Amino acid sequence: MTSEVAALLIVDDNEDNRYTLTRRLNREGYTNLTTAANGREALSRLTTQTFDLVLLDIMMPDMNGYEVLENVKANPALRDIPIIMISALNELDSVIRCIELGAEDYLTKPFNATLLRARVGASLDKKRLRDEVRRNLRRLEEELDAARVLQLGMLPRQFPVWSPSRPVAVHAVMRPAREVGGDLYDCFYTGDRTFCFLVGDVSGKGAPAAMFMARTRSLVRIAVDLWREWRSDEIDPAALIEMVNRELCQNNDDRMFITLFLGLIDTATGVLSFVNAGHPAPHLLCANGETRQIEAKPAVPLGIRRFARFAGRTLTIQPGDALFVCSDGVFEALNEHGDLFSMERLTGVLRAAHDAGPDELVRIVNDAVDAFTGAAPAADDITALALRWQPADSVTEHSRPGGRCMIRSIDIPIRNEISQLATVRDALDRIGDELRIPTPALMQLQVAADEIVSNVIKYAWPDGVDAEFLVRITIRPRTVTLEIIDDGAAFDPRTAPEPPPADQRPRPGGIGIHMIRKLVDDFAYQRIDGRNHTTLTKNRMAGAAQKQE
């Protein structure tokens, strides 16, 4: 704010005083000057124009300087404008009262040129500094808000939908104690039958923790991707974590560290291979109600020892079992009396809710923590992730003694030519003959297959290139699943609009997709690693028109 642009308001009922002040301030280089002859005029000027400083006479008829001052200080939009009171030499008591009311400084009449220059200059300097502090604070707040959005955006909030080929239902929530947090979770499929999940907790809170968290999340994702790309063996979580740890130890002069639980579930067998770097052991919620923490003695957290070795462990979970992983913010949450939520309480809550869905489970735990802490402010970030492994046939199979079911898959490569439709239909004919699938069920599955396969052939490659995709037919004791895997344009067929009303010509795709919903028992879609996975599952025993709504 230079003297040329600083906007000053001079309020004095005496025309001579206004004239004198205007002339002297002009001489000091202040040219943006406005005058008011009384308090009311001053207030109306203040509400219609922006000022950087007000010179305010105390003794005025009608509305005096005190009243103007009180009005200004009571108005949030005006209260930060500095006010210099103008008084006669014998009015010191009044000046003190004004300073108490919030005036910045005072000047006595007759005006002394040096004091006028010094006090106006100092007041404007202070105002400029205050404005700058406020601007910086606002900028910081905006940056933190943006960081919060960015950080939460890094954690998946769209969770993989359960389907026969993706048989893990999962949900997670991270609640930072401050704008940004140091907790992290992630969950994704890698390869055909591996589900990867992790929960981590960085030492400390706020921006540094958030950056370390972001670094860890990306390193794990990249390590998993590179492993898949360059190695043919199954991912070894311990070796993977050792790579991530070495990288996190680089340039880590602040000695930040992160505790992390990383698990990989083989979705075909239920074998969980995991590594625990200093993190609280997850809970296993068995389908039969038994609820306990798994044996997962913590090793050293990541970021501490560059050449730390980590031991991988395995545990076989049963169909219908759930796992719950959280950060210590859950069981170390404190109430107003300083009591811990505690691991015992957490186990109790989980046991009571052992058969709830993952999203329900996470909500129940968060609600229990909130009810416990009451009005006490959150001291730590709180993260909870729940998942349940529910293979497609587990509903019947795991309750049958010794019942390991025969599951087999047939892969059919298909070119994007409409003549290829018959290939899928013929394959389904053979399967139908062999398994004695009732004709209505088989035909409904064939029609649904025709609809989805012709949809992919016609629309997945809009530029008309030659392409090939895969139709995988998986036979289970009670169901037949068709999975169409293509690397064409991302498209969730379930989002196709309903067919138009009778008086309009139908759009392509509309009726067909609408029919698929009616023809099969499960219709799922996922975009994984740049491919569309569309799955249609049909109950093998469905009789004529036996489709349940």
Next chain:
Amino acid sequence: MATNNVLSIGEIREAGVCVVTLAGRIDSTNANDVMNRLKSLIAAGEKSIVVDLGGVIYLTSAAFRALLVATDEAERTAAKFALCGLTGHVRELFEMGGLLELFTIHASRQEAVVQGGGK
């Protein structure tokens, strides 16, 4: 279910009504044949058309599209256009697609011909 991809389209005239008989499978590989045949009949000035689906053993939404397009064309030329012979699975498929209301459907070919392809 036999693998029979052959679609046959027949055409006979009964009491001044053009009856198109469809038999076999109709899907996206051959639905255009059905559509083109119906369109050319309408374009040639045919005013009463009945499509008999009695011989159809399998159809997909591609067939529905063909029939819907033909219905629109017929409306444009004020021709009567109706379906008959919807039985078993085929009728179910029409139901699943929510399409029964979109067409004029007669219980039998006889009734359809008496009505001249209209309501």
